[in-house]
Amino acid sequence: MSNLQDIKNRFGIIGNSPLLDRAIEKAVQVANTDISVLVTGESGVGKENIPKIIHSLSHRKHNSYIAVNCGAIPEGTIDSELFGHEKGAFTGALATRKGYFEEADGGTIFLDEVAELPLQTQVRLLRVLETGEFIKVGSSKIQKTDVRIVAATNVNMLEAIQKHKFREDLYYRLNTVEIHLPPLRERQEDIPLLFRKFCVDFAEKYRRPPVRLSKEAEDILKNYRWPGNIRQLRNLAEQISVVETGKEITPSVLKLYLPDIDKANLPTLIPNQNTSSADFASERDILYKILFDMRNDINDLKAITLELIKSTASGTTGFAEENASLIQKVFKNSEKLQGTYGTQNQGNIVIKENLTPSNPTVKPLEIQTNEDYEEAEVESFDNEVLSLEKIEVEMIKKALEKHNGRRKLAAEELGISERTLYRKIKQYNLQ
Ligand SMILES: Nc1ncnc2c1ncn2[C@@H]1O[C@H](COP(=O)(O)OP(=O)(O)OP(=O)(O)O)[C@@H](O)[C@H]1O
Numbered sequence: 001m002s003n004l005q006d007i008k009n010r011f012g013i014i015g016n017s018p019l020l021d022r023a024i025e026k027a028v029q030v031a032n033t034d035i036s037v038l039v040t041g042e043s044g045v046g047k048e049n050i051p052k053i054i055h056s057l058s059h060r061k062h063n064s065y066i067a068v069n070c071g072a073i074p075e076g077t078i079d080s081e082l083f084g085h086e087k088g089a090f091t092g093a094l095a096t097r098k099g100y101f102e103e104a105d106g107g108t109i110f111l112d113e114v115a116e117l118p119l120q121t122q123v124r125l126l127r128v129l130e131t132g133e134f135i136k137v138g139s140s141k142i143q144k145t146d147v148r149i150v151a152a153t154n155v156n157m158l159e160a161i162q163k164h165k166f167r168e169d170l171y172y173r174l175n176t177v178e179i180h181l182p183p184l185r186e187r188q189e190d191i192p193l194l195f196r197k198f199c200v201d202f203a204e205k206y207r208r209p210p211v212r213l214s215k216e217a218e219d220i221l222k223n224y225r226w227p228g229n230i231r232q233l234r235n236l237a238e239q240i241s242v243v244e245t246g247k248e249i250t251p252s253v254l255k256l257y258l259p260d261i262d263k264a265n266l267p268t269l270i271p272n273q274n275t276s277s278a279d280f281a282s283e284r285d286i287l288y289k290i291l292f293d294m295r296n297d298i299n300d301l302k303a304i305t306l307e308l309i310k311s312t313a314s315g316t317t318g319f320a321e322e323n324a325s326l327i328q329k330v331f332k333n334s335e336k337l338q339g340t341y342g343t344q345n346q347g348n349i350v351i352k353e354n355l356t357p358s359n360p361t362v363k364p365l366e367i368q369t370n371e372d373y374e375e376a377e378v379e380s381f382d383n384e385v386l387s388l389e390k391i392e393v394e395m396i397k398k399a400l401e402k403h404n405g406r407r408k409l410a411a412e413e414l415g416i417s418e419r420t421l422y423r424k425i426k427q428y429n430l431q
Pocket residue numbers: 012013014015041042043044045046047048049112153154194230231234
């Protein structure tokens with residue numbers, strides 16, 4: 001199959017812009033070679049489609065296609081994930097395990113967010129690219145694999161090289177052919193097409209009448225900057241399809257949803273007469289921080305419990321001595337946490353869900369103080385308190401919405417690393 005429209009249909013790609021067509025044509029041309037391809041373009045432009053096209057039109061199509069998000073794998077385990085490990089290579093390596101490069105022998109590996117690879121992994125990757133050789137973690141045996149690599153990035157690689165975050169030699173090996181996907185603002189003609197298609201899909205999914213777009217609203221969509229690209233357009237179409245069901249979308253409706261025109265989708269705090277807006281901002285920051293600290297402590301506690309279970313099961317003693325530092329860390333932190341609550345908020349912080357009229361799927365947070373808490377009706381209040389996990393999901397969604405899907409900025413706002421954010425997006429299936 002090589003007809004452009006057939007390929008678009010097969011992979012659900014919407015759009016007729018010459019820049020998009022050029023990218024797909026290039027993917028078709030290189031598919032049947034083993035050349036390494038680097039797919040570049042901003043976040044949300046549809047880079048994931050390109051390696052799929054390449055694999056399915058290549059002679060490797062009957063073998064494995066493995067997509068790996070390099071940004072989502074913790075640094076400590078990425079070598080083992082990619083190249084495998086021997087039994088006993090590290091604590092927890094209970095058996096020998098194949099890595100993706102061994103699993104994908106004869107097939108294709110898509111390395112998404114390749115710029116996130118740690119430097120030591122870049123060295124291993126360069127070796128696979130040059131010789132097809134790799135060594136499992138904890139082994140000295142050289143193994144061979146025959147894998148086609150397609151990588152993707154939304155960062156400026158030359159800048160990453162300059163900052164010594166990415167190896168220059170690896171960049172040139174990966175970038176034998178570059179396929180660039182244009183940002184949505186450079187594909188204006190595709191915007192109404194994409195929007196309509198997404199709205200029809202969501203109307204079907206949610207069993208509602210589809211919305212219609214007025215000519216004026218269409219012009220606004222075409223001239224908007226779309227910093228989050230197609231991902232942002234898709235999210236917008238979903239929100240509108242659910243909330244404005246069956247309506248004609250006019251500029252005034254549309255403006256409610258475009259984040260840099262209307263900030264209504266950000267978390268809102270219940271105003272307290274004596275509090276300035278600067279205080280609200282810092283209170284929100286403190287809340288973010290407390291929530292993420294709490295989450296980390298819970299994970300540490302889980303680790304201790306697991307160790308405890310294991311040592312009980314195997315009948316070994318000395319658990320407390322062996323884990324003294326971990327135990328100390330967890331309990332020190334929890335004291336700190338109680339102190340923080342006590343001084344910052346003098347009691348309970350209660351977080352409630354609330355629906356906005358403009359968007360019932362987006363739930364801004366309200367923060368209540370102790371006084372409010374005493375006034376609240378306990379029964380209904382119990383139902384409204386969010387679980388920690390739900391709060392975390394909401395926080396992440398808000399931060400992503402606020403920054404139009406730009407994970408770097410969202411991670412900065414949340415006070416977590418980009419890598420942690422990638423993991424959480426995957427964990428909660430947020431994008
Ligand atoms: N041409 C297109 N037609 C229809 N849907 C598209 C198109 N391009 C992208 N999408 C959709 O947009 C969303 C984002 O695409 P994708 O995940 O491939 O972006 P990306 O460039 O890999 O982003 P990131 O760099 O953040 O990983 C996906 O839901 C995808 O299905």
